[in-house]
Amino acid sequence: xxxxxxxxxxxxxxxxxxxxxxxxxxxxxxxxxxxxxxxxxxxxxxxxxxxxxxxxxxxxxxxxxxxxxxxxxxxxxxxxxxxxxxxxxxxxxxxxxxxxxxxxxxxxxxxxxxxxxxxxxxxxxxxxxxxxxxxxxxxxxxxxxxxxxxxxxxxxxxxxxxxxxxxxxxxxxxxxxxxxxxxxxxxxxxxxxxxxxxxxxxxxxxxxxxxxxxxxxxxxxxxxxxxxxxxxxxxxxxxxxxxxxxxxxxxxxxxxxxxxxxxxxxxxxxxxxxxxxxxxxxxxxxxxxxxx
Amino acid sequence: xxxxxxxxxxxxxxxxxxxxxxxxxxxxxxxxxxxxxxxxxxxxxxxxxxxxxxxxxxxxxxxxxxxxxxxxxxxxxxxxxxxxxxxxxxxxxxxxxxxxxxxxxxxxxxxxxxxxxxxxxxxxxxxxxxxxxxxxxxxxxxxxxxxxxxxxxxxxxxxxxxxxxxxxxxxxxxxxxxxxxxxxxxxxxxxxxxxxxxxxxxxxxxxxxxxxxxxxxxxxxxxxxxxxxxxxxxxxxxxxxxxxxxxxxxxxxxxxxxxxxxxxxxxxxxxxxxxxxxxxxxxxxxxxxxxxxxxxxxxxxxxxxxxxxxxxxxxxxxxxxxxxxxxxxxxxxxxxxxxxxxx
Numbered sequence: 001x002x003x004x005x006x007x008x009x010x011x012x013x014x015x016x017x018x019x020x021x022x023x024x025x026x027x028x029x030x031x032x033x034x035x036x037x038x039x040x041x042x043x044x045x046x047x048x049x050x051x052x053x054x055x056x057x058x059x060x061x062x063x064x065x066x067x068x069x070x071x072x073x074x075x076x077x078x079x080x081x082x083x084x085x086x087x088x089x090x091x092x093x094x095x096x097x098x099x100x101x102x103x104x105x106x107x108x109x110x111x112x113x114x115x116x117x118x119x120x121x122x123x124x125x126x127x128x129x130x131x132x133x134x135x136x137x138x139x140x141x142x143x144x145x146x147x148x149x150x151x152x153x154x155x156x157x158x159x160x161x162x163x164x165x166x167x168x169x170x171x172x173x174x175x176x177x178x179x180x181x182x183x184x185x186x187x188x189x190x191x192x193x194x195x196x197x198x199x200x201x202x203x204x205x206x207x208x209x210x211x212x213x214x215x216x217x218x219x220x221x222x223x224x225x226x227x228x229x230x231x232x233x234x235x236x237x238x239x240x241x242x243x244x245x246x247x248x249x250x251x252x253x254x255x256x257x258x259x260x261x262x263x264x265x266x267x268x269x270x271x272x273x274x275x276x277x278x279x280x281x282x283x284x285x286x287x288x289x290x291x292x
Numbered sequence: 293x294x295x296x297x298x299x300x301x302x303x304x305x306x307x308x309x310x311x312x313x314x315x316x317x318x319x320x321x322x323x324x325x326x327x328x329x330x331x332x333x334x335x336x337x338x339x340x341x342x343x344x345x346x347x348x349x350x351x352x353x354x355x356x357x358x359x360x361x362x363x364x365x366x367x368x369x370x371x372x373x374x375x376x377x378x379x380x381x382x383x384x385x386x387x388x389x390x391x392x393x394x395x396x397x398x399x400x401x402x403x404x405x406x407x408x409x410x411x412x413x414x415x416x417x418x419x420x421x422x423x424x425x426x427x428x429x430x431x432x433x434x435x436x437x438x439x440x441x442x443x444x445x446x447x448x449x450x451x452x453x454x455x456x457x458x459x460x461x462x463x464x465x466x467x468x469x470x471x472x473x474x475x476x477x478x479x480x481x482x483x484x485x486x487x488x489x490x491x492x493x494x495x496x497x498x499x500x501x502x503x504x505x506x507x508x509x510x511x512x513x514x515x516x517x518x519x520x521x522x523x524x525x526x527x528x529x530x531x532x533x534x535x536x537x538x539x540x541x542x543x544x545x546x547x548x549x550x551x552x553x554x555x556x557x558x559x560x561x562x563x564x565x566x567x568x569x570x571x572x573x574x575x576x577x578x579x580x581x582x583x584x585x586x587x588x589x590x591x592x593x594x595x596x597x598x599x600x601x602x603x604x605x606x607x608x609x610x611x612x613x614x615x616x617x618x619x620x621x622x623x624x625x626x627x628x629x630x631x632x633x634x635x
Contacts, residue, residue, distance in 0.1 A: 097604040286420070
């Protein structure tokens with residue numbers, strides 16, 4: 001029983017950053033932007049979260065800084081891809097590398113001792129905690145985990161139930177149509193990228209103030225790419241993203257669990273292999289659809 | 293032609309100005325920093341610049357050939373690592389004279405790289421899995437796999453870090469003074485790739501497929517076969533880069549060996565707009581920057597990591613500027629012609 005609870009908790013922790021970044025990717029997916037910059041936004045968020053938390057001794061400031069850091073990356077993306085009309089793919093790659101270079105440069109310049117960092121607290125529900133199994137699973141998680149649940153519901157609502165969501169999807173389906181009906185498609189695209197920045201910033205803050213305390217060089221370690229795969233696999237649907245992120249999170253937790261029998265380098269591969277398997281299943285399904 | 297050179301130079305200049313602003317904020321002297329950068333890399337350490345350019349140009353060529361021909365092979369980091377691993381294994385267990393050893397190891401490195409890109413190519417061929425994500429995931433997997441290989445089966449006894457024992461000295465690339473013969477291999481490969489891309493039917497077919505896949509298929513090009521060939525070739529190029537890094541540099545597989553070159557090839561190909569000659573130029577230029585970074589750090593006390601930022605900024609500004617300035621120049625020219633007509 002303990003193992004299962006541990007696996008589920010590990011799953012939630014590993015799924016959270018992927019899910020948050022993928023939700024950001026989902027918004028830009030609907031807006032019709034080929035956004036691959038989640039990795040860079042997340043990394044920038046992670047660095048600035050650690051910085052803010054250390055200098056102001058507050059995790060609130062940390063989250064605030066993380067969102068600002070990721071938004072700065074989003075603004076650069078907007079400048080190049082939307083304003084200067086540069087290829088989105090090249091912008092995304094350039095931005096990811098810029099973020100990697102910049103955070104590496106800054107982390108060598110500014111010393112952020114781990115001891116001074118105030119992490120994001122865990123939330124305990126007093127009543128729920130008493131319930132035997134359920135309490136251990138549902139209570140005592142990092143605040144960001146609960147925020148993520150809220151984000152899934154609100155992004156789903158935003159995309160499918162609001163006027164903004166309709167315009168967002170219209171921008172992806174047919175930009176000219178949206179433009180001719182009097183709504184600037186570029187404005188929608190810009191706002192979707194900013195929203196993506198906020199979500200990726202939160203994901204970054206969770207990495208450096210939640211999973212571990214402190215920033216290490218390149219700590220996003222491909223999570224942004226996995227979240228991109230998640231977005232593509234379910235064609236952007238927020239609920240689908242939540243499910244697939246949980247699966248990825250589960251494999252990550254499973255990897256840690258397997259560490260008793262396998263060398264750590266192999267267990268660390270598990271999420272990436274899981275992504276490949278998911279892509280394989282997806283392509284098989286598409287093939288069947290084509291034949292049918 | 294002149295205009296294209298201008299556009300690239302303007303982009304680089306803008307990136308340098310941005311870098312200077314960052315230095316000024318940190319109260320460092322940008323002029324001294326840039327002077328020491330170029331003095332170091334083009335002056336007394338020019339040979340090292342050339343040595344350093346080898347993996348940059350080769351991974352750059354790998355990305356360039358891939359992007360120009362269609363496949364989005366982003367797997368150079370992984371292919372480089374697997375190539376280096378294959379060369380390491382050959383270097384540890386084979387006993388051959390240098391004349392045979394070096395070609396065999398280079399071949400092994402190419403096979404390793406081609407094997408790794410081949411996995412992604414087969415996934416696309418049979419299951420239609422986009423190589424763009426599979427190569428990225430294979431990068432991470434190669435990273436952990438090589439780390440495992442040098443931590444357990446190939447681990448050098450009593451070493452503090454994960455690393456292998458040195459490969460047999462017959463597999464070391466010969467050096468003239470400090471200049472490594474790997475530079476020679478690079479020039480040779482550049483010439484071959486330039487010839488294949490611009491002077492052969494195969495290269496023509498690849499480039500046309502890259503520009504318009506449907507058109508080339510209707511014209512009778514075997515798109516699927518070309519896809520496989522290009523993926524294997526680009527993997528082999530990245531693998532070769534890995535083999536040369538190993539055989540010219542540390543002569544053993546050490547942890548994080550490929551990390552420095554990981555994404556540089558992709559960046560070089562992007563900024564070179566998938567042109568073979570420009571890839572060589574920008575590969576050399578990035579080598580100048582990376583070698584000069586040490587000089588900059590020594591003299592002007594500007595940390596060398598700034599170069600990483602500068603490289604990314606150069607890519608963004610040059611590529612964006614290419615589109616922007618081209619329309620600007622075209623508009624200016626149109627206006628001039630209009631004036632001519634009005635008279």
